[in-house]
Amino acid sequence: MATSLLIFEDNNQLRQSLQLLLNDGLFFNVKAAFDNCLRAAEEVQLCQPDLVIMDIDMPGRSGVEGLKAIKATRPHTKIIMFTVFDDDEQIFECICAGADGYLLKHTPPARLIAALQEAMEGGSPMSPQVASKIFQYFRKEAKPAPDYNLSEREKEILQLLIKGYGYKMIAAECFISLDTVKKHLKNIYTKLHVSCGTEAVAKALKEKIVAV
Amino acid sequence: MATSLLIFEDNNQLRQSLQLLLNDGLFFNVKAAFDNCLRAAEEVQLCQPDLVIMDIDMPGRSGVEGLKAIKATRPHTKIIMFTVFDDDEQIFECICAGADGYLLKHTPPARLIAALQEAMEGGSPMSPQVASKIFQYFRKEAKPAPDYNLSEREKEILQLLIKGYGYKMIAAECFISLDTVKKHLKNIYTKLHVSCGTEAVAKALKEKIVAV
DNA sequence: TTAAAAATCACCCGAAAAGGTAATTGACGA
DNA sequence: TCGTCAATTACCTTTTCGGGTGATTTTTAA
Numbered sequence: 001m002a003t004s005l006l007i008f009e010d011n012n013q014l015r016q017s018l019q020l021l022l023n024d025g026l027f028f029n030v031k032a033a034f035d036n037c038l039r040a041a042e043e044v045q046l047c048q049p050d051l052v053i054m055d056i057d058m059p060g061r062s063g064v065e066g067l068k069a070i071k072a073t074r075p076h077t078k079i080i081m082f083t084v085f086d087d088d089e090q091i092f093e094c095i096c097a098g099a100d101g102y103l104l105k106h107t108p109p110a111r112l113i114a115a116l117q118e119a120m121e122g123g124s125p126m127s128p129q130v131a132s133k134i135f136q137y138f139r140k141e142a143k144p145a146p147d148y149n150l151s152e153r154e155k156e157i158l159q160l161l162i163k164g165y166g167y168k169m170i171a172a173e174c175f176i177s178l179d180t181v182k183k184h185l186k187n188i189y190t191k192l193h194v195s196c197g198t199e200a201v202a203k204a205l206k207e208k209i210v211a212v
Numbered sequence: 213m214a215t216s217l218l219i220f221e222d223n224n225q226l227r228q229s230l231q232l233l234l235n236d237g238l239f240f241n242v243k244a245a246f247d248n249c250l251r252a253a254e255e256v257q258l259c260q261p262d263l264v265i266m267d268i269d270m271p272g273r274s275g276v277e278g279l280k281a282i283k284a285t286r287p288h289t290k291i292i293m294f295t296v297f298d299d300d301e302q303i304f305e306c307i308c309a310g311a312d313g314y315l316l317k318h319t320p321p322a323r324l325i326a327a328l329q330e331a332m333e334g335g336s337p338m339s340p341q342v343a344s345k346i347f348q349y350f351r352k353e354a355k356p357a358p359d360y361n362l363s364e365r366e367k368e369i370l371q372l373l374i375k376g377y378g379y380k381m382i383a384a385e386c387f388i389s390l391d392t393v394k395k396h397l398k399n400i401y402t403k404l405h406v407s408c409g410t411e412a413v414a415k416a417l418k419e420k421i422v423a424v
Numbered sequence: 425t426t427a428a429a430a431a432t433c434a435c436c437c438g439a440a441a442a443g444g445t446a447a448t449t450g451a452c453g454a
Numbered sequence: 455t456c457g458t459c460a461a462t463t464a465c466c467t468t469t470t471c472g473g474g475t476g477a478t479t480t481t482t483a484a
Contacts, residue, residue: 095347096354123340124347131336134346135307142308151460164411167441180462186443187460196442196470198409199376205417206424363430379470392432398473399430408440408472 002026003120006049007033008040008066009082010058014105018053021109028116037066041073049077051116056083056090064093071098078119082107086129088137101125145208148191157184159210162201214238215332218261219245220252220278221294222270226317230265233321240328249278253285261289263328268295268302276305283310290331294319298341300349313337357420360403369396371422374413 005028009015015033022028031047034040037054038061044052052070056063067079080101081094091102101119103112104127115125126134150158153174160170167185171178185197192209194200204210217240221227227245234240243259246252249266250273256264264282268275279291292313293306303314313331315324316339327337338346362370372382383393397409404421406412416422 092350095350098351100347118340121340122344124343125340126343128330128333128335128337131338131343132334135312135336138304138307139310153461161410162414164406164408164414166408166439176461177463179464182442183462185441189442194376196376196378198373198413201410201413202374202376202417205414212418365431388431389433391434394472395432397471401472 002029003051003116004028004047004049005030005051005053005116006043006047007053008035008037008058008063009033009053009055010035011055021112022116027113036060037063037069040066041069044070044074044077048074051078051080051120053080053082053116056081056085056094064090064097067094067099068097080116080119080125086127086133088133091130091133092137102130103127104129148209150188150191150209154184154188154191155210157181158188158200158204161185161197162204162210214241215263215328216240216259216261217242217263217265217328218255218259219265220247220249220270220275221245221265221267222247223267233324234328239325248272249275249281252278253281256282256286256289260286263290263292263332265292265294265328268293268297268306276302276309279306279311280309292328292331292337298339298345300345303342303345304349314342315339316341360421362400362403362421366396366400366403367422369393370400370412370416373397373409374416374422 002025005022007015007018007022007030009018012035015035019030019033023030031049032043034043036058040052040054040061054063054066058066063081063083067081070077070079075098078100079098080103081099082103082105083090084105085091086104094102101115101124103115103125107115107127118125157170157174160173165173167178167181171181174181185200189195189197189200192200192203194203205212214237217234219227219230219234219242221230224247227247231242231245235242243261244255246255248270252264252266252273266275266278266282270278275293275295279293282289282291287310290312291310292315293311294315294317295302296317297303298316306314313327313336315327315337319327319339330337369382369386372385377385379390379393379397383390386393397412401407401409401412404412404415406415417424
């Protein structure tokens with residue numbers, strides 16, 4: 001059974017090339033192709049394709065919106081973004097909105113076909129540049145947690161402060177006196193270079209000083 | 213110029229197969245192959261390979277540690293993880309530690325070769341299953357920010373609270389009276405269902421209610 | 425046009441937080 | 455063994471916070 005396709009691509013030549021390439025009468029079957037995605041969800045509802053190829057930069061309505069509209073009405077439809085854009089924002093927005101793949105337009109035909117098949121098998125094909133951006137994203141996230149030399153006890157108390165506990169509750173939780181809690185927090189504030197509890201909590205969470 | 217390789221793989225048969233496959237005398241040149249990565253960094257220092265193929269499950273020292281050791285001493289060495297493991301933890305740890313690709317062992321030879329070339333060109337090759345896991349990860353992260361119906365002014369004031377400002381400083385910053393600040397914060401606490409500033413800050417940051 | 429919501433300010437009060445000083449105990453390393 | 459550091463407690467002071475009540479003005483929505 002051939003995979004049925006819908007194509008949304010405003011460039012006439014490219015759209016026709018895609019149709020020609022993918023209407024092979026064997027593996028793929030292009031049901032229709034459009035130069036805009038204004039009625040993307042309706043077309044998908046009508047044609048019931050297995051897979052959609054979606055350009056991003058189209059007049060009237062962005063392919064990202066088309067993606068969201070389709071995923072909202074027929075979530076299991078596979079959608080491959082096909083675009084010249086490789087900026088991080090766009091990529092992450094599409095992935096979060098449920099895109100099943102992200103290919104750049106310079107992808108050679110053979111790789112495109114392989115990618116579509118990969119998507120149909122549950123994979124998430126993407127261009128090498130896109131993959132690298134994603135790897136970079138993870139490395140940025142994993143910044144080494146700065147060490148402010150907090151003792152175990154201090155971390156424990158900071159933890160409770162983040163949970164919204166007041167001084168008295170912390171004292172009860174740790175079986176220590178209120179004055180000890182105060183002393184610990186004073187030391188914590190000094191070590192973190194902050195002047196109050198809210199600032200300490202903000203810093204601890206932003207810099208992942210403690211486990212969340 | 214052929215790409216020079218080092219291989220770390222404890223399965224004898226697989227290691228030899230890889231050597232046979234990749235020692236093509238044209239594109240690749242296997243400088244050495246080891247059944248452990250106990251001295252991975254030293255071997256790399258010695259052989260100066262362009263690319264390393266690193267198994268994860270090896271006796272003595274995990275390939276993840278090998279990866280870290282190599283990246284610590286010679287960061288531009290490309291490293292492709294090659295493993296049967298596809299659990300999220302392992303994948304993300306490797307990516308964050310600087311892996312340049314993540315392939316599962318059932319990868320067919322042609323795809324393996326393509327992946328190595330892709331890595332050399334700055335891409336980040338990965339198996340379809342791995343790509344899907346990464347896509348899933350992003351969708352999990354992108355939980356819709358809950359709306360607590362905070363007004364613009366309230367968000368602004370919450371923002372300042374997160375910056376560690378006290379009530380008086382917030383009043384000065386917003387050109388409003390201290391009492392108004394109190395009133396706003398009281399409303400904020402009510403809307404967020406919290407009872408104090410630290411708790412509000414923690415909730416706002418954890419649930420991404422405000423921009424950081 | 426009228427009603428609801430948001431923003432503003434004021435006054436009062438008790439509890440909590442923040443900071444200072446000082447002292448004791450126990451563990452750990454030089 | 456001695457000194458350092460973490461953890462502990464106590465006492466004292468001032469400021470800040472959090473909450474209650476009430477009121478005015480502006481903006482927005484119905």
